[in-house]
Amino acid sequence: PKIERQIEQLGQKMALANTLESIAADWLMVKKAAISERHAEKTWRRLELHVFPFIGKLPIEKVIAPVAIDALKPLVARGNLDTAHRIGVILNQILTYAVNTGIAVRNPLAGIRASFPAPQATNNPTLKPDELNILMSKLNSASIKISTRILIEFQLHTMVRPSEATGARWGEMDLNKKLWTIKTTRMKSNRNHIVPLTDQAVTLLQVMKGMTCNSDFVFPSDRNCNTHINNETANKALGRIGLKGRLTAHGMRSIASTALNDARFDSDLIEVCLAHVESNKTKAAYDHAEYVEPRRPLMVWWSNFIEQAATGSMSAVGASSPLLGTILFH
Numbered sequence: 012p013k014i015e016r017q018i019e020q021l022g023q024k025m026a027l028a029n030t031l032e033s034i035a036a037d038w039l040m041v042k043k044a045a046i047s048e049r050h051a052e053k054t055w056r057r058l059e060l061h062v063f064p065f066i067g068k069l070p071i072e073k074v075i076a077p078v079a080i081d082a083l084k085p086l087v088a089r090g091n092l093d094t095a096h097r098i099g100v101i102l103n104q105i106l107t108y109a110v111n112t113g114i115a116v117r118n119p120l121a122g123i124r125a126s127f128p129a130p131q132a133t134n135n136p137t138l139k140p141d142e143l144n145i146l147m148s149k150l151n152s153a154s155i156k157i158s159t160r161i162l163i164e165f166q167l168h169t170m171v172r173p174s175e176a177t178g179a180r181w182g183e184m185d186l187n188k189k190l191w192t193i194k195t196t197r198m199k200s201n202r203n204h205i206v207p208l209t210d211q212a213v214t215l216l217q218v219m220k221g222m223t224c225n226s227d228f229v230f231p232s233d234r235n236c237n238t239h240i241n242n243e244t245a246n247k248a249l250g251r252i253g254l255k256g257r258l259t260a261h262g263m264r265s266i267a268s269t270a271l272n273d274a275r276f277d278s279d280l281i282e283v284c285l286a287h288v289e290s291n292k293t294k295a296a297y298d299h300a301e302y303v304e305p306r307r308p309l310m311v312w313w314s315n316f317i318e319q320a321a322t323g324s325m326s327a328v329g330a331s332s333p334l335l336g337t338i339l340f341h
Contacts, residue, residue: 032067048196092130099124137262140270143320179229209314
């Protein structure tokens with residue numbers, strides 16, 4: 012009887028220690044090996060906001076489907092179905108981890124996503140390549156900060172994601188070799204991404220170098236040079252210049268993809284430029300020094316396409332750009 016009581020007491024202590032929050036922390040430590048730092052931070056933030064305040068302190072065996080569903084009902088009521096579904100996936104993975112490590116006997120959340128309405132898939136609005144002149148024209152006449160305009164054009168020329176552009180650091184840039192190396196921790200693909208820089212992209216960087224404070228970031232925040240500009244800056248600017256619902260910062264990547272595919276460039280090279288690594292063929296491309304040199308002609312063609320869309324005067328790096336003239340002659 013004494014041993015049985017000790018076992019029961021030990022079980023109670025373990026139950027109190029093995030809360031959903033503590034198991035989630037252990038799960039994420041293991042998960043980090045396969046995902047980017049940004050993805051890990053976003054995952055933990057979702058749990059902090061929508062799960063832990065309600066059921067984070069519950070012992071793992073008490074986290075059953077009705078309890079988890081009830082915690083996520085406020086999200087569903089607000090129409091945040093995509094977030095609810097993503098958290099459902101996370102909770103399922105946490106419980107599976109608990110089973111695999113012997114902490115839990117079963118996973119009662121395996122089908123939790125089916126309890127919510129499916130989110131509607133929405134694509135990022137974008138323009139057709141022959142409509143790129145609309146963006147360039149609006150940028151030319153818009154009352155937005157020069158740094159914001161350069162950010163948009165820099166992202167357009169380099170085809171990167173909004174967060175990769177806003178978080179760009181000078182330490183990532185090699186202007187002599189015309190290369191930008193984005194580290195693994197900042198990439199969705201969880202691997203380094205090398206961007207061959209065109210003359211236009213280099214000029215945009217040089218303009219920013221002459222404008223910004225002594226910051227590690229290419230696009231520092233106005234309020235704090237020790238951090239970068241907000242990831243939503245480009246989206247908000249596109250909305251202000253009349254493109255709300257027609258184009259997003261992420262949607263600019265689609266313009267490049269469509270134009271390059273229409274021009275019959277190698278599809279694998281295009282996928283590497285966009286840092287897409289879903290397919291085995293594209294992963295193989297990354298294994299060969301990321302095809303840096305073969306991608307340069309593609310990047311040059313795309314930068315020239317942008318300038319042509321700007322009719323030589325509307326781009327921040329166009330030959331007759333008022334911005335470039337100001338930098339060169341003052």
